[in-house]
Amino acid sequence: MPKKSSTQESLALAFEILKRIPKSHQITARQLHQHLQYIGIERDLRTIQRNLEMLCEHFDIIRDERSKPYGYRWNKSSEGMALPKLSAQEALLLSLAEEYLIKLLPVNITASLDGFFQEAKSKLSPTEGSSKEREWLKKVRVVSEAQSLLPPNISSEIFSSISEALYQDRLLTINYYNVKQESKSALVMPLGLAQQGQRLYLVCRFDGYDNERSIAIHRITKAHASTFNFERPKDFKLSQYDADGRFGFGEGQKCQLEFSITKRAGFHLTETALSTDQTITVKEDCYRVTATVTQSKQLERWLNGFEDQVWDIKFKEL
Structure with missing residues (x-):
């Protein structure tokens, strides 16, 4: 395939930079440089800075020169090449995705979505008036079944x-x-x-x-x-x-688990089963539970957590 001309490459670079300049907040040349690297565009920082100088002359882009590094953003009254206008519902969806899914997205994708996340926050800000959607973020939460712990530090x-x-x-x-x-x-x-x-x-x-x-x-x-x-x-x-239970410190070995549990401690198993083949026999003072599960340290810890409310535990390897 013939190589792109230098003019085409320059236009493509300018277009990618323009797409990533936000309207609601500032972005630096170094941040833009990193965002472009994430999508496979390798240019030195000075090239990005020169392009920004040129774009500021031809587009309604504001450069904040009060301190270094300089910050860049579209003029809020400008149509520019800002991201498509988000609806309040789309902003709500993106805000929830950022909070709960951000760690499971590839870094290059989260970097390219940063502008959308920032626009979503802006859309749900008090000044935008999206009160119902903004309040919804305060009404939902994913909660842990175990003792809450702070996340470990990750570089x-x-x-x-x-x-x-x-x-x-x-x-x-x-x-x-x-x-x-x-x-x-x-x-x-x-x-x-x-x-x-x-x-x-x-x-x-x-x-x-x-x-x-x-x-x-x-x-x-x-x-x-x-x-x-x-x-x-x-x-x-x-x-x-x-x-196979590998995140529960198991080796994928299936077994038939059978145990007795007090009705008070075991009632939740009538609502959320251990397995699709779980059976519960109702006794006078307890439940007798049978289920096919993966044998693991996590399973052992779960059973031990009930202390004397669980007894007569039997494992049968399958």
């Missing part, structure tokens, strides 16, 4: 490298420490990302092995995405990995 640079490697199917070099505080290093195939409570886990296959493991991302101290791609194992499915 944004490390997470960006992991996200890029996972998104591009590239090999990843990592340094990390295990639960025994032992430092390790490895070359891995990143295969999946999972959020469990406040923790994020990288599911990967270590170089030279044919099984998968999970590594808590906050335990990764260094990560570098290589330029080498890999072919994802055709026999791996993240959904099956989860179903």
